[in-house]
Amino acid sequence: MPSSTTSDPSGLPAELDLRSLRRRALQVIAILGGVGLAALLMPGLGELRSKLADAAWGWLALAVVLEALSGMSYVLMFRPVFCRLMSFRSAMEISWSELGMGSLVPASGIGGLALGAWVLTRDGMTPEHVAERSVAFFLLKSSVNFVAVAILGVVMFAGVGPHESVLLTLLPAAMSVLLIAAVLGIPRLGPGAEPGPGAGRVRRGVSRGRAVLIDGVAAAITIARRRDPLLLLGAFGYWAFDNAVLWATLHAFHVSVPLTVVLMGYLIGQLGGLLPIPGGVGGIDGGLIGTLVVYGAPAAGTAAAVLAYRVVLFWLPLLAGAVAFVSLKRAIDHPGRPDLCREATTPRTAAPAAAATSAGSSA
Template sequence: MQLVQEPTAERLPPRAFQTRRLLAGALQVGTLIGVLVLVAALAPGLGEVRGLLADASLSWIAIAVGLQLLSCLSYVLMFRPIFCHDRSWGTANRIGWSALGMGSIVPASGAAGLALGGWALIQDGVEPERVARRSVAFFLIKGSVNFVAVAVLGTAMAIGLFGPPVSLWLTAFPAALAVLAIAAVLLLPRLGEGTPAPADAGRVRRGAATARSSIVTGTREAIEILRARDPLVIVGALGYWVFDNAVLWAAFNAFGAHVDISIILLGYLVGQLGGLLPIPGGVGGIDGGLIGTLVVFGAPAAATAAAVLVYRVILFWLPLIGGAIGFVALRRSLAGPKPVTRHAARPRVVRERAAVGVGVAQRAA
């Protein structure tokens, strides 16, 4: 006879993921984006930007929305084989879209979204240790496409094989930094997992030991996943990056600005670093980083400001709407009784392991 576990308060979302706080976060980010729109519409000296926005091509904006949808679907495509290959596509869709929606309203470059996904997977019976490792692996695989692209494109542009002539500081230097970052990640497993913290160790020491073990083992798993050449992982990771870049490209075309694709691709990563700032939804950080980087690379200033504004509105609303639908479906799927899993008898361990990922989102929120 199969035992079942009735819903308990322990299976409710952590405080950072509760509906009221998520709605407050979405409202905050939406307000900030609204302020950016008002600045573009009313601030003096931005008449050229307003003129471009008024004459924007709706067909190109519709294309940009479709490309963003393909980017989101690529995220879910990559999410399932890495986190829950033994679960249904319905489960992967609910959790993956929820993670995307969380990433729209909380900073930390998508880490908060992965924390929400990790919590949901643990509630669905996945071992916390596996969730922690796979979260690191997913983050590295998703980000590796950016760094490899910068290394390749920066080198090609520096030696004149691709794109317009640009300073070596804007091509060779970012390429060198990307190569160093890739090398550092590949060397991480050599650090070893470290010694587990003793049972009487403090919370900080236990957290540091768990984080080191998760990062090292997660990096090792990321390398193994890539070596396995799972087509869903490869296509998902490439699609997420390519289509997101294509949204920005389509936004430029909506204003009649034909910016060289190499400028968009190389400026994309550098500009996205602004999303690391602890700002709700990255509003202001990503926007300023993208506009500044693209203008330095030679894109026209007014068209860049208009294109980035459209890009950011799409990047906020589409994942948020899809994420809200996914989160509601996720809450319903987790509300019913679940089979007792082999870690159900040790709830304290589950809570501590889950806190490693969830803590990022709680601090950010």
């Protein structure tokens, strides 16, 4: 939900204004630069430096292309969830702006959804609808990961790929199934008791958050049951191409691990992105490196590959998102762009038309 505090005439929330975004960008660049300098200068990291110098640039170029395809898959998901009648251009601008924001804000892309919420409420969609659909979008986007881990864990335990223990196969699979079941059961909780007139701010906020979560999960289930081809293709593509970026950077540094290990390590490692660190830098990196090494990948090559993976995931969405965001700001409230959100809001000409009809009936 967008903040009521604004910092520019367009109504952009203070936490999303250009000055704040520049500061976040500088923070992430500084962290990435620090990691890179440490790899280049610290003693005892000679093998890592050797791996970085020996990178296969063709594989790194492929990683950039795969990340672009992952971003386009995100665009495909956007309209089926938020507004089916939105133009592809507007969906591109909002989606890439969100992805660019996700490079700067931690918590697995939730910060990017806040930017999309601001745009959609500016265009007339109700805050309640935006909040519900934002929850649904996040769940649908994330669900592919957990379904994949549930399947992969069983497949790996059955002997496909390297032999791994129950802790590294069935346990992650079981945890994914339990989490999916828990999420699907959320609507059964019900909205709970309404806070009374004298309820405090925290209690009202908790009650509102519970209602949004329940409505969002219910919306995600309803949307998934439609089996919209664009939604299914986008959700799968976003997950698959992002995994493929990691696969490509591993090959760039001559690290050969089974695909099942890449896929399993991806989700477990991505949990580090939930840590409140600018851009998730450090959380995702450490999680990915640690998980892949536990599954048998070599430490030095994996560290180099993950560092390259994070650089691609930072710069491409950030640069493409910056261009999209500039275009998006110009489009908001522009009379030639009434297409940002036509499905879930009253058309801008509807109110005058209704008034005219009413006046004609009265006459």
